[in-house]
Amino acid sequence: MSKIPPSQSSSLDDWLCYLDNVHPASIEMGLERVAQVATQVDILDTNSKIILIGGTNGKGTTARCLESMLLAQGYSVGTYASPHLIRYNERVRINGKELDDHYHIDAFQLLDEGRKDLPLTYFEFGTLGALAIFKRFAVDYVLLEVGLGGRYDATNIVTPFASVITTIDLDHKEYLGDTRELVGYDKAGIFRTGTPAIVGDLDIPATVIDYGKEIAADLVLSKRDFIFTPNIDRFRWQYQDYDYEFANPAIPAQNAATALTVLAKLDLLPDEAKIAHCLSALSVEGRFxxxxxxxxxxxxxxxxxxxxxxxxxxxxxxxxxxxxxxxxxxxxxxxxxxxxxxxxxxxxxxxxxxxxxxxxxxxxxxxxxxxxxxxxxxxxxxxxxxxxxxxxxxxxxxxxxxxxxxxxxxxxxxxxxx
The missing domain is CATH 3.90.190.20 (Mur ligase, C-terminal domain)
Structure with a gap:
């Protein structure tokens, strides 16, 4: 496969084939190369508030829930998810909608010219491409799903407005370790000092809490700070002065409760009726x-x-x-x-x-x-x-x-x- 960059007039499929072959490895952990390219093309200097979403499962459903409730309040929202099911365009949404191919091609062209001789993996290109698109649209909020782990994932080059861990379980053990404590520590790498760090897992490993305290993150923990109580067809969510009960949505109610806590912590929670409407309309492709x-x-x-x-x-x-x-x-x-x-x-x-x-x-x-x-x-x-x-x-x-x-x-x- 040729490693000659496609032209601006090439198709998105041509670009994706190029990105798939321009780096010898499909995964290369580390932030130095990605951060350097991001600086060279100036995509990190943005007014968008970024919510960084990590976790073993539930990232996509939590992001979809946050997206729905932010859009319902009139905010503009950019959402990045991976992997996609059918089309690459599924990975980047602006206000809940996929984009035409040319937006991705423009972003990849910018990155390929700006990276000079620095190699990037397919996922790194995709992450930086999404950030370039979000800056282009100047969205109010960016919902950025972490790809693998957290600490050394390409998404972790940003300065988050808040960090979220949905759940913690064993997956990608060759990279993250074979215990929940090791996995949790890696995922906690998306926390920042003084920044809200919301954890929705129902059995949080001590390594997550210890790291959050070590760097003085603003921890908000399930079962300690907010409570999710499931019933047959409804769930109850309690956080500070909030005590709401909603019909179970199409997504895991635990992820919905985590999303509600994120919005409440950031003073972005819509009213109860609007929440109920958003939850009732939620659906995520490929999730039951x-x-x-x-x-x-x-x-x-x-x-x-x-x-x-x-x-x-x-x-x-x-x-x-x-x-x-x-x-x-x-x-x-x-x-x-x-x-x-x-x-x-x-x-x-x-x-x-x-x-x-x-x-x-x-x-x-x-x-x-x-x-x-x-x-x-x-x-x-x-x-x-x-x-x-x-x-x-x-x-x-x-x-x-x-x-x-x-x-x-x-x-x-x-x-x-x-």
């Missing part, structure tokens, strides 16, 4: 998303133990309604597959397994080895092949859940759209 009614098909990006436990709860709700569960699973090889299957197996009646494509992909035969030996599972070469075979067999009393990766969800959505 219904793709079909007959047959009943859901998809979810769950790919680590914590997200699998949340999905297991949603599947139990379907079982309580009388549905059997047919699971179609495809995962990446570097995920904790044993823990994922352990978290969800009791809720599944029928198994189908599919292979993914790409260098990190796991094949269906290896996935099968993580199931109990008494379980029989059909194996397929792709998600599309599995859906072609399985969909006609789904009876009215069965719900199909397709999960295991963003790639799995993307393949399912594209197959059903076609």
């Amino acid at each position: 998303q219904q793709l079909s009614e007959k047959p009943l098909v859901y998809t979810d990006v769950a790919h680590n133990p914590e997200s699998a436990r949340y999905l297991a709860g949603k599947l139990q709700q379907l079982r309580d309604r009388g549905f059997k569960i047919h699971a179609l699973v495809a995962m990446l090889a570097d995920k904790d597959k044993a823990a994922v299957f352990e978290s969800i197996s009791a809720k599944v009646d029928i198994w189908s397994l599919a292979s993914l494509s790409g260098p990190r992909a796991e094949n269906a035969a290896n996935l099968a080895s993580y199931l109990d030996q008494s379980v029989q599972a059909q194996c397929f070469d792709s998600v599309a092949e599995a859906l072609t075979h399985v969909m006609p067999t789904i009876s009215d009393d069965t719900a199909l859940i397709v999960f295991g990766s963003f790639l799995t969800v993307a393949d399912a959505i594209q197959h059903l759209q076609n």
